[in-house]
Amino acid sequence: xxxxxxxSDRQPGPALPAxxxxxxxxxxxxxxxDGVGGFFSSARPTDSGAHSLRRLLPDGGxxxxxxxx
Amino acid sequence: MVWRDVRPIFxxxxxxxxxxxxxxxxxxxxxxxRDSRRWAASLGSRDPPVHEPRLDASFVAEPTGGAWAIVxxxxxxxxxxxxxxxxxxxxxxxxxxxxWGEDGIMLRPSLRTWVIPVRAPPHLFADxxxxxxxxxxxxxxxx
Numbered sequence: 001x002x003x004x005x006x007x008s009d010r011q012p013g014p015a016l017p018a019x020x021x022x023x024x025x026x027x028x029x030x031x032x033x034d035g036v037g038g039f040f041s042s043a044r045p046t047d048s049g050a051h052s053l054r055r056l057l058p059d060g061g062x063x064x065x066x067x068x069x
Numbered sequence: 070m071v072w073r074d075v076r077p078i079f080x081x082x083x084x085x086x087x088x089x090x091x092x093x094x095x096x097x098x099x100x101x102x103r104d105s106r107r108w109a110a111s112l113g114s115r116d117p118p119v120h121e122p123r124l125d126a127s128f129v130a131e132p133t134g135g136a137w138a139i140v141x142x143x144x145x146x147x148x149x150x151x152x153x154x155x156x157x158x159x160x161x162x163x164x165x166x167x168x169w170g171e172d173g174i175m176l177r178p179s180l181r182t183w184v185i186p187v188r189a190p191p192h193l194f195a196d197x198x199x200x201x202x203x204x205x206x207x208x209x210x211x212x
Contacts, residue, residue: 002207004176006156008199010169019179020205027189027206033196 001025003039003060015058024054024062031056071112071126089123090140094163112140112157112173121150129193129201134161137201139191140173153177154191154205178207 002020005013012018015037025031025041034040039056055063075088090112112126124141131137136159144152157173158166165171189206196202 002176002178002205004156004203004205005196006158006174006201006203008158008166010158010174013200017179019177020207022207023204027208030192031204032192032194033202035197 001027001029001031001041003031021060023056023060025056071128073123073125074111090126092126092138092159092163111171112138112155121152123155125190127190127193128159129195131158131195131199131201132197133199135159135166137193137195138173139193139203141191142175154203156193156201156203158201176203176205178205 001023003016003023004020005016007013023031023039023041025039029041029043031039031041034055037058039060041054041056041062043052045051057063071090071092073088074091092112112123122143124143126138126140128136128138138157138159140155140157142153142155144150154176155173156176158169160166165173191203191205194202194204
């Protein structure tokens with residue numbers, strides 16, 4: 001998935017590359033901004049009915065739970 | 070009101086038809102607003118008909134007024150012109166916002182990255198500060 005941010009004057013947001021920010025999310029996931037520079041990515045329920053929700057960093061990478069600080 | 074319109078590319082010598090997306094604003098009394106175009110606006114292209122089909126469009130309200138539109142554009146020949154997505158900002162009465170031109174902005178990912186509109190719909194969100202986010206599915210070209 002690629003994110004683009006456009007200002008009202010049609011200029012691209014400076015925090016993202018003009019060619020868009022590649023996110024750690026695959027087609028079929030729904031991505032939306034989290035309001036503080038990062039993103040949320042949610043996937044459709046699996047056959048077992050499980051939903052998944054992930055938080056993506058402002059650089060597009062996924063937050064890895066349990067990773068060493 | 071939004072609709073898909075299909076008409077020949079070359080009126081005098083029609084060889085193909087390509088769909089494009091038309092937008093017309095109506096008031097609560099179902100009259101075309103006097104400030105909007107009499108024959109509606111073509112989204113994502115200056116003048117219909119266009120050579121690359123416009124497949125579909127989706128919208129999200131802009132909290133400060135108006136809306137954002139993202140148009141899915143196919144390509145008859147991706148070696149000449151890639152498929153992709155076009156974003157436009159719309160004023161409350163349905164016209165393209167000042168400064169956005171009538172073609173809108175074609176989102177251009179980096180080289181070796183493809184966006185294929187027919188395989189996954191895009192998503193738009195207002196950012197709450199007058200701007201907008203667009204999220205599109207992409208595939209990396211094989212190395």
